[in-house]
Amino acid sequence: MARTGTEELRRRNRAALLDQLHRHGPQTRAELTEALGLNRSTIATLAVDLSESGHLQETTGRPTGSAGRPSTLVECVPEAVTVAAVEVRADRVRFGLVGLGGEVLERSEVVLVEGDDPVEAVKKLTGEAAAAVDAVAAVPGLVDSGIVAHSTELGWAGRDFAADLVRATGREWQVVDTATAAAVGEWSRGDAHEATRLLYLHGGRGLTAGLVVEGRAQRGGSIQLGHIVVEPGGRECACGLRGCLEAEMEAFGYAEDIEHATAAASMGDATARDGLRRSGEDLGRALGAVVTATGPDEILFGGWLRELYLSAAAPVRSAIAETTLPHLRSRLRLRTPVLGDEGALMGAAETGFAAALDQMC
Amino acid sequence: MARTGTEELRRRNRAALLDQLHRHGPQTRAELTEALGLNRSTIATLAVDLSESGHLQETTGRPTGSAGRPSTLVECVPEAVTVAAVEVRADRVRFGLVGLGGEVLERSEVVLVEGDDPVEAVKKLTGEAAAAVDAVAAVPGLVDSGIVAHSTELGWAGRDFAADLVRATGREWQVVDTATAAAVGEWSRGDAHEATRLLYLHGGRGLTAGLVVEGRAQRGGSIQLGHIVVEPGGRECACGLRGCLEAEMEAFGYAEDIEHATAAASMGDATARDGLRRSGEDLGRALGAVVTATGPDEILFGGWLRELYLSAAAPVRSAIAETTLPHLRSRLRLRTPVLGDEGALMGAAETGFAAALDQMC
Numbered sequence: 001m002a003r004t005g006t007e008e009l010r011r012r013n014r015a016a017l018l019d020q021l022h023r024h025g026p027q028t029r030a031e032l033t034e035a036l037g038l039n040r041s042t043i044a045t046l047a048v049d050l051s052e053s054g055h056l057q058e059t060t061g062r063p064t065g066s067a068g069r070p071s072t073l074v075e076c077v078p079e080a081v082t083v084a085a086v087e088v089r090a091d092r093v094r095f096g097l098v099g100l101g102g103e104v105l106e107r108s109e110v111v112l113v114e115g116d117d118p119v120e121a122v123k124k125l126t127g128e129a130a131a132a133v134d135a136v137a138a139v140p141g142l143v144d145s146g147i148v149a150h151s152t153e154l155g156w157a158g159r160d161f162a163a164d165l166v167r168a169t170g171r172e173w174q175v176v177d178t179a180t181a182a183a184v185g186e187w188s189r190g191d192a193h194e195a196t197r198l199l200y201l202h203g204g205r206g207l208t209a210g211l212v213v214e215g216r217a218q219r220g221g222s223i224q225l226g227h228i229v230v231e232p233g234g235r236e237c238a239c240g241l242r243g244c245l246e247a248e249m250e251a252f253g254y255a256e257d258i259e260h261a262t263a264a265a266s267m268g269d270a271t272a273r274d275g276l277r278r279s280g281e282d283l284g285r286a287l288g289a290v291v292t293a294t295g296p297d298e299i300l301f302g303g304w305l306r307e308l309y310l311s312a313a314a315p316v317r318s319a320i321a322e323t324t325l326p327h328l329r330s331r332l333r334l335r336t337p338v339l340g341d342e343g344a345l346m347g348a349a350e351t352g353f354a355a356a357l358d359q360m361c
Numbered sequence: 362m363a364r365t366g367t368e369e370l371r372r373r374n375r376a377a378l379l380d381q382l383h384r385h386g387p388q389t390r391a392e393l394t395e396a397l398g399l400n401r402s403t404i405a406t407l408a409v410d411l412s413e414s415g416h417l418q419e420t421t422g423r424p425t426g427s428a429g430r431p432s433t434l435v436e437c438v439p440e441a442v443t444v445a446a447v448e449v450r451a452d453r454v455r456f457g458l459v460g461l462g463g464e465v466l467e468r469s470e471v472v473l474v475e476g477d478d479p480v481e482a483v484k485k486l487t488g489e490a491a492a493a494v495d496a497v498a499a500v501p502g503l504v505d506s507g508i509v510a511h512s513t514e515l516g517w518a519g520r521d522f523a524a525d526l527v528r529a530t531g532r533e534w535q536v537v538d539t540a541t542a543a544a545v546g547e548w549s550r551g552d553a554h555e556a557t558r559l560l561y562l563h564g565g566r567g568l569t570a571g572l573v574v575e576g577r578a579q580r581g582g583s584i585q586l587g588h589i590v591v592e593p594g595g596r597e598c599a600c601g602l603r604g605c606l607e608a609e610m611e612a613f614g615y616a617e618d619i620e621h622a623t624a625a626a627s628m629g630d631a632t633a634r635d636g637l638r639r640s641g642e643d644l645g646r647a648l649g650a651v652v653t654a655t656g657p658d659e660i661l662f663g664g665w666l667r668e669l670y671l672s673a674a675a676p677v678r679s680a681i682a683e684t685t686l687p688h689l690r691s692r693l694r695l696r697t698p699v700l701g702d703e704g705a706l707m708g709a710a711e712t713g714f715a716a717a718l719d720q721m722c
């Protein structure tokens with residue numbers, strides 16, 4: 001039993017070291033000693049073990065600024081562990097093969113036309129990714145245990161997408177929602193690392209949101225933002241309810257053309273300006289309820305909601321202020337994501353690495 | 362290092378054994394072997410260790426039904442570990458000293474009159490509880506890291522209640538919100554153990570809610586249900602916003618008299634009946650947004666919302682159905698709590714035990 005305990009401890013230490021390098025990039029042994037709270041000889045043993053297994057390499061790195069030899073850096077071998085990530089949209093499927101340390105080693109996409117099944121595109125894109133330790137698909141919608149319960153963008157309700165992918169590709173898949181994946185991506189590879197409770201809003205052909213807590217996806221954190229009812233008894237929504245944000249929000253009607261609308265507004269077009277302002281108010285009111293219910297400290301406006309927010313920040317902020325308690329809004333930062341379209345793919349990959357790094361060593 | 366690993370393993374096993382008995386009550390050694398996945402000799406060693414330290418006792422228990430000797434039961438010694446739990450209300454502070462296994466060993470309360478500071482009441486009530494390993498206070502409001510950011514019932518905004526309690530009593534306190542505490546209580550000591558994401562609604566002089574995931578309180582899970590805006594630009598609320606559920610909901614005005622209202626409604630009083638129906642609709646609409654944002658699988662109506670729900674279940678359900686997607690409501694159970702007023706006190710105690718059991722061994 002003592003032996004089992006020690007082996008378990010070594011396994012955890014190896015996983016912790018890989019995780020540290022994967023998240024924070026190349027570091028010296030001294031920095032790793034400090035960061036992991038392990039002693040120098042333990043770090044040395046782990047580094048040798050993991051170099052022999054091909055996961056790490058040690059290279060002569062940056063000059064230290066002081067005299068003497070440049071210090072040796074420990075870094076990941078990207079190809080040693082890879083995760084296949086895909087992002088499914090109505091009009092295309094994007095693929096990235098992401099290596100240890102977060103580098104994108106391969107990238108490709110398949111354009112979909114009406115009637116195409118994304119499963120075929122995923123199969124084609126990931127055919128060469130057999131060595132990937134995990135495969136993760138991001139889908140815009142309400143996702144729960146591999147099942148896409150609702151997706152405005154894809155027109156799915158209750159599709160067991162994980163099972164469909166397993167059948168087509170012969171391997172296991174994790175399915176996450178695009179907004180949650182993008183939140184994980186911005187937290188781990190963007191600049192939202194300070195956020196404890198990060199809410200990412202994704203504007204595609206539907207409006208979704210994802211809440212991650214300290215960088216981790218939450219069961220139940222996949223939020224159908226577009227189906228928060230902002231006008232009880234209001235306009236009929238495609239989902240069957242009335243007064244959903246997606247049905248009421250003016251800008252939603254020209255989501256594909258948001259840049260045109262914001263350009264018109266900035267040229268002084270009163271109708272466009274008014275439409276954006278009202279859309280900002282609708283969005284802000286829906287967010288008021290979401291903020292009250294989930295208490296985020298940062299909200300990122302992604303997809304086309306980025307453009308809407310950039311041209312209607314004032315009405316969005318003022319509608320949030322009218323619908324949330326002072327304590328909740330005093331700590332709330334509103335921003336746009338830095339990774340843009342890459343966020344969901346990076347986050348899907350991180351979701352795979354989180355599971356893989358813990359199990360592999 | 363092997364030694365450290367083994368000691369750590371023993372510590373964890375002791376904690377797991379105590380936790381098992383604390384949660385599930387007396388069990389035979391064979392049942393413990395099965396439940397914890399440890400072998401018989403490990404269980405035997407742990408049981409002897411923990412009996413010697415005074416945490417457990419072994420007693421001749423229930424007949425097995427088959428012939429032969431009745432089996433020996435392992436059970437907690439309640440007095441070995443105690444947690445002091447208080448529940449603060451506008452009109453009283455209730456205290457319970459809860460022992461290992463969940464038994465309430467002492468119980469008392471202090472009635473507050475206008476102007477009384479609950480801190481003095483807590484000091485008085487817990488004076489005899491010096492041996493308690495942890496002390497937890499449940500407060501109706503939005504609680505974050507010991508600070509009561511907002512409480513309609515107590516009229517507090519940004520009060521560092523944890524610090525006030527430390528100053529008055531000379532010991533550390535955890536502060537949790539009443540709804541979250543009650544959710545933890547119903548999950549661990551009531552009959553809501555099946556719920557993965559349990560939302561407890563607390564009707565006091567304000568309306569609050571608490572979300573617990575697999576029995577555990579979440580940072581950000583303390584929800585100001587009463588300040589979900591159900592009528593944008595509607596009635597002015599004491600919090601400064603307009604159209605909050607607390608301001609709009611008719612029944613909120615006679616919360617203290619809800620039994621009178623439900624009695625009148627059941628006698629055919631049309632005004633009372635209509636008021637309850639409209640209150641149910643308002644509550645249901647606010648819940649629609651909360652359900653969309655947090656995805657619970659069970660909602661418990663506690664405090665005076667229990668009476669409201671029992672007389673207005675149909676409008677509550679129908680308003681939720683009008684404001685949530687089918688997938689979210691298909692898995693949702695609506696119920697009333699079984700522990701009643703005891704829930705918050707039991708849950709506050711469990712919050713203390715969760716931390717204490719992990720650290721003590």
